[in-house]
Amino acid sequence: MVTAHSGDYLYKKIHAKLKIFLALSDTGKLMKVIEKFDFEKQNMTKITNTHFLRIDHRVVSLSMAITGLTETISVLKNQLNEIHWYDGEWFLEESEPIYGLAFIAFQNYINGSIKDFADSLNEKETYYKLEKNLPEGNKSRIELIIALANYAKHKDEGIPHRGTKEILDHFNLNYEDVNYLDKSPIFQGLNLFSEGWDLFTLKTLVTDWREYMWARFD
Template identity: 30%
Template sequence: MDLTIDEIRNSALNCDFNIPRLKIIIDGVNNAIKNLYNEELAIDWWESLDEKKEYEAICRLAILAFENYIESTINSFSEEYLSKFDNPNLNIDLIIVLANLITSKTDNHDESLRKFNLDINNYPIYNGIILLNKDKNLNEIIDILIKWRIELIHFVYPQ
């Protein structure tokens, strides 16, 4: 018995094994951020800590986890469908650019960062997180990724 497109789409929409893993990682990052603000910066009497620099160091893991989610989602579909998926999502592009910056997959970071008005010398990860969510709420960035995945599924399995 073959499954219908509706059954496949509903199954794909209701079954995302990667999102619970992503949420666990982001919970850990959120705890580290809370510790930074509640413990480290709160007792920084000499103002020796640079908030943006410390935040960037913590959020590198979040960016890489977001990129891993994007890549695993893309890899779950065949190349045939993805080549036709022409839905430019600047948030997804920004995450990929920041992940490439972290992992040095790209030689010319300035050009790719310029697309988002980010400067490599001015905390691009910190400012990139703000572009993704002005309140720096990493859980809301997860929601952006979930919505993007839903769009992709509806494209691959149209009604």
């Protein structure tokens, strides 16, 4: 397996041999060769780092989290048939925080992916807006995921923070006086992604978004 380390080792060996040849030569030709190697070494390091960071090492833990949350939701769904008093309201009450955890997991994945790409979260809102063929003035689905994650974390504090509120308002999601849980932003938001509230649909969305963030510069 060729690694950055093995490439660096090979470079050092070649560089050392060129220096020996240079010591035996009165011309500057070999010095130019060494300078070229130095330049190519810098480019090789940059390319190696780019490819390393582009590899999605975060998707495994995300998949494990979403699998676990999906299985937990399935247990609650089964109770609808197994427990006579367990109805839809009970299911919504118990599953809302679980779906909320899923949105938080997606948020962590998104922010981690931005850190991989930009080495900083200072401009994270710019990357949230990335979406293919997004009409001007529209909010992206990534922005909605972030807003729903923030809503899930802070919903008991009252009115959402300004940024979260702006996104929820854009998608016409009610967050004031939610008397029926099926009208909560979490479930109404899920409807915008998948009729069956399939969390793996959202997983595909965020992993595709991550690759798109990189692919724009291919």
